[in-house]
Amino acid sequence: MDAFQQFLGSVFGDGASLVWTILKIMAIVAPLMAAVAYLTYFERKVIGYMQVRIGPNRVGYWGLLQPIADAVKLMFKEIIIPAGADRSLFLIAPMLAIVPALAAWAVLPFSDTLILADVDASLLYVMAIASLGVYGIILAGWASNSKYAFLGAMRSAAQLISYEVAMGMALITVLMVSNSLNLHDIVRAQGQGVFVDYGAGFLSWNWLPLLPMFVVYLVSGVAETNRAPFDMAEGEAEIVAGFHVEYSGMAFAIFFLAEYANMILISALTSLLFLGGWLSPVGFLPDSIFWLLAKISAVLFFFLWIRATFPRYRYDQVMRLGWKVFIPLCIVWIVVVGCWMMSPLNIWK
Amino acid sequence: MDFKSFVFYFFSTILVLASLRVITARNPVHAVLFLVLAFVSGGGIWLLLDAEFLAMTLILVYVGAVMVLFLFVVMMLDINLDRLREGFWSYLPLGATVGALMALEMGVILGGSYLNLFESSVPSAASESNVKAIGRLIYTDYVYPFELASVILLVGIVAAIALTGRKRKPTKAIDPARQVLVKASDRLRIISMPAEKKE
Numbered sequence: 358m359d360a361f362q363q364f365l366g367s368v369f370g371d372g373a374s375l376v377w378t379i380l381k382i383m384a385i386v387a388p389l390m391a392a393v394a395y396l397t398y399f400e401r402k403v404i405g406y407m408q409v410r411i412g413p414n415r416v417g418y419w420g421l422l423q424p425i426a427d428a429v430k431l432m433f434k435e436i437i438i439p440a441g442a443d444r445s446l447f448l449i450a451p452m453l454a455i456v457p458a459l460a461a462w463a464v465l466p467f468s469d470t471l472i473l474a475d476v477d478a479s480l481l482y483v484m485a486i487a488s489l490g491v492y493g494i495i496l497a498g499w500a501s502n503s504k505y506a507f508l509g510a511m512r513s514a515a516q517l518i519s520y521e522v523a524m525g526m527a528l529i530t531v532l533m534v535s536n537s538l539n540l541h542d543i544v545r546a547q548g549q550g551v552f553v554d555y556g557a558g559f560l561s562w563n564w565l566p567l568l569p570m571f572v573v574y575l576v577s578g579v580a581e582t583n584r585a586p587f588d589m590a591e592g593e594a595e596i597v598a599g600f601h602v603e604y605s606g607m608a609f610a611i612f613f614l615a616e617y618a619n620m621i622l623i624s625a626l627t628s629l630l631f632l633g634g635w636l637s638p639v640g641f642l643p644d645s646i647f648w649l650l651a652k653i654s655a656v657l658f659f660f661l662w663i664r665a666t667f668p669r670y671r672y673d674q675v676m677r678l679g680w681k682v683f684i685p686l687c688i689v690w691i692v693v694v695g696c697w698m699m700s701p702l703n704i705w706k
Numbered sequence: 707m708d709f710k711s712f713v714f715y716f717f718s719t720i721l722v723l724a725s726l727r728v729i730t731a732r733n734p735v736h737a738v739l740f741l742v743l744a745f746v747s748g749g750g751i752w753l754l755l756d757a758e759f760l761a762m763t764l765i766l767v768y769v770g771a772v773m774v775l776f777l778f779v780v781m782m783l784d785i786n787l788d789r790l791r792e793g794f795w796s797y798l799p800l801g802a803t804v805g806a807l808m809a810l811e812m813g814v815i816l817g818g819s820y821l822n823l824f825e826s827s828v829p830s831a832a833s834e835s836n837v838k839a840i841g842r843l844i845y846t847d848y849v850y851p852f853e854l855a856s857v858i859l860l861v862g863i864v865a866a867i868a869l870t871g872r873k874r875k876p877t878k879a880i881d882p883a884r885q886v887l888v889k890a891s892d893r894l895r896i897i898s899m900p901a902e903k904k905e
Binding site: 443484491492495514 | 781
């Protein structure tokens with residue numbers, strides 16, 4: 358690695374650090390895009406088996422080339438711009454949807470040393486960037502100049518804002534117990550505790566002491582990414598396909614990519630904040646990035662599992678769950694954790 | 707020009723242009739989006755000043771929540787631009803006065819160091835994390851103003867709910883006792899009407 362950096366320094370001179378950063382960004386984004394493509398395959402296979410079907414099995418062995426075929430198909434399709442649409446906003450909207458899903462990865466640590474930007478308030482940064490994702494959806498709905506798209510955008514924007522509040526509240530307890538806004542420190546704080554000394558590190562991760570917040574975060578994450586059973590924005594039976602009903606070809610594909618990239622992002626955040634990130638669950642195995650990847654995959658499987666299991670919520674029920682169940686629960690739990698930390702039973706010293 | 711000042715001028719240029727477009731854009735939705743752009747560039751400038759907490763909060767609260775709701779409202783409204791322009795000349799004196807006052811205030815603030823208004827120039831960045839420093843101050847030295855501000859916000863929330871909340875009849879359940887007691891005269895009206903003749 359050092360030799361490579363020296364080589365870069367000899368080729369690019371002063372610009373070497375810039376080139377090195379760009380290479381690191383590519384090292385994050387390229388596998389992420391591949392993961393997004395294969396997440397669609399994984400989803401179709403998992404849901405297929407859950408519904409006693411086989412899923413895609415025509416392109417390549419076990420259908421493994423299906424995502425590639427889909428991508429090629431979408432790339433060669435025409436992007437149709439509706440007659441009454443606001444042209445520039447119509448084209449900017451998909452970009453606004455995908456950029457936040459990718460930009461948030463800049464501060465995510467992958468292991469003790471693998472991190473692009475180790476900033477102090479990285480969790481705040483992730484929340485700020487994630488809150489921008491709603492613009493892509495709301496603008497897509499408005500710029501399409503279509504009633505279905507507009508209704509879908511309104512629904513989805515209202516839902517995103519509601520669940521963002523619950524998510525932020527759930528994170529407050531995590532910040533309290535780890536005494537930091539830095540994702541790296543949050544993971545490191547989970548590697549300490551009584552159970553770690555016994556070799557059962559997975560019991561000292563945040564999910565156990567903050568179990569209600571873990572559940573709130575996970576469910577809000579599903580709602581935040583507009584996934585079933587909270588996919589009000591799509592609701593095929595009511596509003597056709599929601600905000601992207603007028604999009605075709607690559608513009609549609611970008612929304613698709615953004616949704617799956619957001620899923621992976623939420624899974625990664627859940628793994629880092631509640632499931633100990635790259636920490637090994639048991640004492641006799643070393644910590645490594647593979648644990649993080651395994652945890653992300655497990656959370657993603659959970660996303661697909663509930664999509665195959667639960668029917669879609671009604672819209673007012675979604676709103677009630679967010680505002681009247683999760684937010685009061687979070688507020689109470691913040692007080693409970695605060696009292697717990699001040700009491701002699703404090704386990705986060 | 708070092709890289710930092712280049713970034714500063716880059717953000718400032720975008721900020722000024724976006725702010726100009728906010729008041730000149732014909733389409734209100736575009737105007738709101740330019741305001742969002744202005745907020746984001748403002749956040750970038752704050753980041754340059756090491757005020758990362760303020761920058762993130764600006765984006766999280768204003769861009770992520772306030773402007774989205776604003777956009778909601780603007781999209782829903784059917785704004786007629788010609789009607790909006792009608793009273794331009796009659797409102798101009800008032801608007802010009804307010805604008806001149808604001809320009810004067812900004813001038814005083816920006817020229818403050820020249821006029822020796824401030825005790826020190828820009829405060830130096832604290833060594834500890836920005837968030838910690840703000841949190842410590844809010845919950846110790848400024849706890850009463852902070853609580854007061856939160857109470858004012860709470861009053862705002864209560865007022866908004868009181869203004870918009872409507873009492874609705876919770877259910878449409880029927881009382882069987884009243885149903886049984888219904889007489890024909892409550893529901894039915896018999897009108898005697900002379901037969902119409904064919905002309």
